[in-house]
Amino acid sequence: QVGGFSWENCGDRKNPVVLQSLSVAPDPISIPGSLRVSAAVSSSKTMASPLKAVLVVEKALGDLWIQLPCIDDLGSCTYNDVCAILDNLIPPGTTCPEPLLTYGIPCHCPFKAGSYSLPASDFDLPDVELPAWMTNGNYRVRAAVSSGGEELACVKLAFSLQS
Numbered sequence: 001q002v003g004g005f006s007w008e009n010c011g012d013r014k015n016p017v018v019l020q021s022l023s024v025a026p027d028p029i030s031i032p033g034s035l036r037v038s039a040a041v042s043s044s045k046t047m048a049s050p051l052k053a054v055l056v057v058e059k060a061l062g063d064l065w066i067q068l069p070c071i072d073d074l075g076s077c078t079y080n081d082v083c084a085i086l087d088n089l090i091p092p093g094t095t096c097p098e099p100l101l102t103y104g105i106p107c108h109c110p111f112k113a114g115s116y117s118l119p120a121s122d123f124d125l126p127d128v129e130l131p132a133w134m135t136n137g138n139y140r141v142r143a144a145v146s147s148g149g150e151e152l153a154c155v156k157l158a159f160s161l162q163s
Contacts, residue, residue: 004160005029010142011154016045016113017145019155023120028160031135032127040117045152048110049083052146060138082145083109135163 005027009019020040029035057076058065070077079085086108090096096107099121106112139161144154 004158006158008156009154010156011144011151015151015153017041017043017047017153019153020115022157024159028162029125031125031161031163033125035123035125036120037123038118038120040115042115043111043113043152046110046113047145047147047152050080050147051082051109051152053079053082054144054146055079056142058140060140065140136161 005024007019007022009015011018018041020042022039023037025036026033055075055077057068059068060066068075073079090107092108095101096105099118100107103116103118105116105118137160139157139159141157141159142154143157145152
């Protein structure tokens with residue numbers, strides 16, 4: 001299925017953090033619009049600061065996949081401290097935003113080992129000014145999260161955007 005939503009774990013089978021399920025609707029994802037997401041993640045290890053995330057974002061141009069650069073923290077970026085980014089977005093001590101709060105999903109480090117699940121929940125995608133290279137099209141994303149050089153999780157996503 002070309003241009004359809006798909007996901008897979010891409011890490012070692014021994015990775016402590018594994019995506020169990022993920023579904024996204026509509027397909028293609030519409031910006032602005034509403035996005036319905038359900039997901040389940042299991043972790044056999046507490047994830048603590050510093051958490052490093054490496055994103056590789058590719059966009060289809062005809063039959064070619066072009067790696068998008070990291071511009072203004074969008075694209076194929078390396079984030080050396082995800083915990084600090086979360087603290088900037090959601091100040092420590094404030095409650096986690098819905099629907100995370102309702103389902104007991106943490107929004108700050110450390111993330112305790114365990115199973116987390118998000119039943120189908122709606123998120124509003126605002127009409128953000130995306131750079132032209134980030135608009136309509138088919139995308140592939142590989143996200144790897146590590147701590148102290150040890151890979152904790154690796155997930156690959158494929159999706160289409162329509163703005």
